Amino acid sequence: MLNKEVTIYDLARQLHLSTATVSRALNNDPVVSRKTRETIQDFAEQMGYQRNHFASHLRTSKTFMIGVIVHALDSQFITSALAGIEEVATKEGYSPIITHSRESYQREVSNARNLFHRRVDGLIASLALDTPDLNHFDIYQDKGVPVVFFDRAEANSPYTQVVIDNYQCGYDATRHLIDQGCRNIMLVTGSLHCHAYAERHRGYAAALADRGIPYQPVLTNDLCEAGGIAAAMQILDMPERPDGLFITNDFTAVVCMQTLRQHGIRIPQDIAVVGFNDDEVCKIVEPNLTTIRYPGKDMGEVAALTLIQHLTGASNLSVMTKIVLRSELVVRASSLRKQYLT
Amino acid sequence: MLNKEVTIYDLARQLHLSTATVSRALNNDPVVSRKTRETIQDFAEQMGYQRNHFASHLRTSKTFMIGVIVHALDSQFITSALAGIEEVATKEGYSPIITHSRESYQREVSNARNLFHRRVDGLIASLALDTPDLNHFDIYQDKGVPVVFFDRAEANSPYTQVVIDNYQCGYDATRHLIDQGCRNIMLVTGSLHCHAYAERHRGYAAALADRGIPYQPVLTNDLCEAGGIAAAMQILDMPERPDGLFITNDFTAVVCMQTLRQHGIRIPQDIAVVGFNDDEVCKIVEPNLTTIRYPGKDMGEVAALTLIQHLTGASNLSVMTKIVLRSELVVRASSLRKQYLT
DNA sequence: TTGTACGCGTTATCAG
DNA sequence: CTGATAACGCGTACAA
Numbered sequence: 001m002l003n004k005e006v007t008i009y010d011l012a013r014q015l016h017l018s019t020a021t022v023s024r025a026l027n028n029d030p031v032v033s034r035k036t037r038e039t040i041q042d043f044a045e046q047m048g049y050q051r052n053h054f055a056s057h058l059r060t061s062k063t064f065m066i067g068v069i070v071h072a073l074d075s076q077f078i079t080s081a082l083a084g085i086e087e088v089a090t091k092e093g094y095s096p097i098i099t100h101s102r103e104s105y106q107r108e109v110s111n112a113r114n115l116f117h118r119r120v121d122g123l124i125a126s127l128a129l130d131t132p133d134l135n136h137f138d139i140y141q142d143k144g145v146p147v148v149f150f151d152r153a154e155a156n157s158p159y160t161q162v163v164i165d166n167y168q169c170g171y172d173a174t175r176h177l178i179d180q181g182c183r184n185i186m187l188v189t190g191s192l193h194c195h196a197y198a199e200r201h202r203g204y205a206a207a208l209a210d211r212g213i214p215y216q217p218v219l220t221n222d223l224c225e226a227g228g229i230a231a232a233m234q235i236l237d238m239p240e241r242p243d244g245l246f247i248t249n250d251f252t253a254v255v256c257m258q259t260l261r262q263h264g265i266r267i268p269q270d271i272a273v274v275g276f277n278d279d280e281v282c283k284i285v286e287p288n289l290t291t292i293r294y295p296g297k298d299m300g301e302v303a304a305l306t307l308i309q310h311l312t313g314a315s316n317l318s319v320m321t322k323i324v325l326r327s328e329l330v331v332r333a334s335s336l337r338k339q340y341l342t
Numbered sequence: 343m344l345n346k347e348v349t350i351y352d353l354a355r356q357l358h359l360s361t362a363t364v365s366r367a368l369n370n371d372p373v374v375s376r377k378t379r380e381t382i383q384d385f386a387e388q389m390g391y392q393r394n395h396f397a398s399h400l401r402t403s404k405t406f407m408i409g410v411i412v413h414a415l416d417s418q419f420i421t422s423a424l425a426g427i428e429e430v431a432t433k434e435g436y437s438p439i440i441t442h443s444r445e446s447y448q449r450e451v452s453n454a455r456n457l458f459h460r461r462v463d464g465l466i467a468s469l470a471l472d473t474p475d476l477n478h479f480d481i482y483q484d485k486g487v488p489v490v491f492f493d494r495a496e497a498n499s500p501y502t503q504v505v506i507d508n509y510q511c512g513y514d515a516t517r518h519l520i521d522q523g524c525r526n527i528m529l530v531t532g533s534l535h536c537h538a539y540a541e542r543h544r545g546y547a548a549a550l551a552d553r554g555i556p557y558q559p560v561l562t563n564d565l566c567e568a569g570g571i572a573a574a575m576q577i578l579d580m581p582e583r584p585d586g587l588f589i590t591n592d593f594t595a596v597v598c599m600q601t602l603r604q605h606g607i608r609i610p611q612d613i614a615v616v617g618f619n620d621d622e623v624c625k626i627v628e629p630n631l632t633t634i635r636y637p638g639k640d641m642g643e644v645a646a647l648t649l650i651q652h653l654t655g656a657s658n659l660s661v662m663t664k665i666v667l668r669s670e671l672v673v674r675a676s677s678l679r680k681q682y683l684t
Numbered sequence: 685t686t687g688t689a690c691g692c693g694t695t696a697t698c699a700g
Numbered sequence: 701c702t703g704a705t706a707a708c709g710c711g712t713a714c715a716a
Contacts, residue, residue, distance in 0.1 A: 007709055018687045023711055033685060050459055054400045055709035058692050063396070065439075073425040076416075083415040086442045090453075095460060097407075098440050100428045111432075117392055118437060225622075254626055280567075284596055285626050349693055360703045365695060375701060397693030400708045 006049040067115030068098045069125040076279040077296040084300025092308045101128045109136040122307045127152040146310050150303040155195050160317045162303045164327040166196050169292045170203025172329045173246045173274045180337040182244030188219045188231045189248040228255030250275040254285045268337040287333035348391040409457030410440045411467040418621040419638040426642025434650045443470045451478040464649045469494040471533050492645040497537050502659045504645045506669040508538050511634045512545025514671045515588045515616045522679040524586030530561045530573045531590040570597030592617040596627045610679040629675035
């Protein structure tokens with residue numbers, strides 16, 4: 001149990017070499033003769049030597065840890081992104097420390113501090129809904145620890161962001177509904193203080209304006225199960241119901257759609273629906289949900305790779321302000337209303 | 343950018359005290375006079391001092407990091423468990439390092455090594471499907487680093503496990519199908535080498551035996567989307583189709599069910615279906631899926647709490663071999679076949 | 685190509 | 701109650 005750890009001292013002593021040589025050999029420093037290097041490496045292996053990262057990092061101040069802050073864990077998009085981050089990071093010899101703000105600015109701040117405390121080499125973050133500013137990342141900026149935002153980022157910040165073109169997505173989704181004959185299209189989305197949602201909203205409004213279609217007041221809510229039901233109930237209560245819905249979250253869209261159907265609304269004949277993310281549930285719900293494909297895994301991979309390449313000096317984050325990934329409209333039955341029009 | 347870190351030396355020098363006193367004060371050691379302690383703490387705060395965990399842990403060999411190995415990230419059950427782990431760990435001052443074996447024994451081994459390397463204070467793990475033994479955890483055992491398994495654990499191991507009663511779940515699900523008039527019940531599940539699946543299978547067989555119903559050959563597959571489709575196709579090809587299906591994964595069950603329906607099978611009239619996990623999709627698919635509720639978040643919380651209490655000495659893992667959480671059958675439309683029987 | 689010796693920031697031991 | 705000092709294990713000038 002309390003087996004003393006094997007250290008480079010032990011190796012050095014038993015091999016009648018100096019710790020310096022051992023250290024160099026273990027780091028594969030070519031300055032050490034190939035033969036000596038191999039002898040040392042083999043012996044280390046055999047002795048069950050394991051580098052003590054703490055001592056090592058105390059010297060080098062590199063931790064090979066990457067901090068991650070996500071705003072949620074119950075979203076398929078986010079967990080895909082995490083899978084991407086984990087995969088790339090592990091391959092490159094970094095370990096991600098994942099924290100979770102649960103959409104709380106306060107927890108986001110404390111996570112940021114905590115990770116900084118732990119001396120992560122870099123940070124990947126997606127903002128909480130109510131995050132008003134980026135001041136809690138100043139410590140990173142000040143100390144030159146790179147930060148990459150993904151998904152939820154602020155518009156103008158000195159940090160690199162990996163995102164999709166939310167404006168275009170909003171435009172495309174809305175345009176598609178218009179093309180399907182909708183003239184009274186309602187947007188159900190998250191807080192417009194969040195830049196991503198604001199952009200989708202801007203795209204929505206632009207698509208309407210381009211066709212001279214009147215703008216509808218927007219419904220904002222938490223985009224959870226309750227939000228979907230609430231949206232449906234509000235729509236049912238409206239004197240003049242919309243004929244198209246663009247809901248910027250698949251799960252909420254699905255719940256909303258089902259609630260509407262339970263009250264006799266036909267999808268897509270009465271109301272066409274478009275979601276956002278392309279979660280698996282889109283292909284399960286009846287009718288299958290039209291949505292925007294949002295490549296979570298790719299986004300995680302790109303964010304991690306970008307950060308790590310910066311850390312290894314292979315590239316430089318400061319020249320890149322924004323990386324935009326491909327996203328696209330995926331048309332399924334829930335929005336194909338045109339065929340039913342007389 | 344290259345602001346030199348504030349260290350206890352800086353504090354000591356400026357306060358005309360020794361580093362020993364400063365260190366003690368920062369750890370709130372009551373041996374230091376209250377007044378001195380406060381002076382030091384205030385000054386540290388004001389100077390923006392931050393403890394260097396690496397130096398500290400080099401001395402104490404405590405890292406306040408918990409390793410986590412999961413077999414998947416694309417499962418709602420697992421991400422709920424992760425949320426539970428993250429929440430408890432953070433509250434207790436620990437940071438989880440999450441790794442992902444993607445159902446690969448090899449990656450599980452390398453994750454285990456890597457986390458051990460990083461000197462985590464403890465480990466929480468759920469095994470990959472094809473993990474043949476627990477030898478890769480011997481290093482933890484040898485060094486006295488506690489390990490807790492959850493969800494996927496081995497039957498007889500010296501490690502504490504947090505699980506549900508998979509035998510009982512299998513029994514209850516099967517019994518329910520029998521009660522609904524099914525007499526030809528097929529089990530679709532993951533590899534029976536995995537203890538959890540083996541237990542569900544044992545429960546299934548026992549329920550059949552108790553009622554003298556013939557046992558059906560079991561269909562095992564990867565319990566993914568393709569697995570659901572494959573299972574459906576096999577069933578469609580059978581000369582004598584089952585009238586009940588117990589599929590030990592909701593998503594697979596849903597896909598299977600939909601494929602069957604596309605081929606004219608009525609659910610539950612022709613075939614009643616029961617899933618496993620109680621993912622959100624159960625309430626979205628038509629008909630709603632009967633399933634076993636598997637409390638992911640609770641399981642994560644319990645696993646983390648158990649581990650941390652052991653670490654803090656508040657309890658002792660070695661006396662607990664197994665913690666069984668509550669699980670239950672949730673009946674929905676997909677299995678209510680009795681009403682249709684003449 | 686290898687060795688010597690010091691420093692990284694803390695905590696622990698011992699002595700005051 | 702406080703101080704001096706030796707570890708902890710590693711990496712790296714500098715010297716040989």
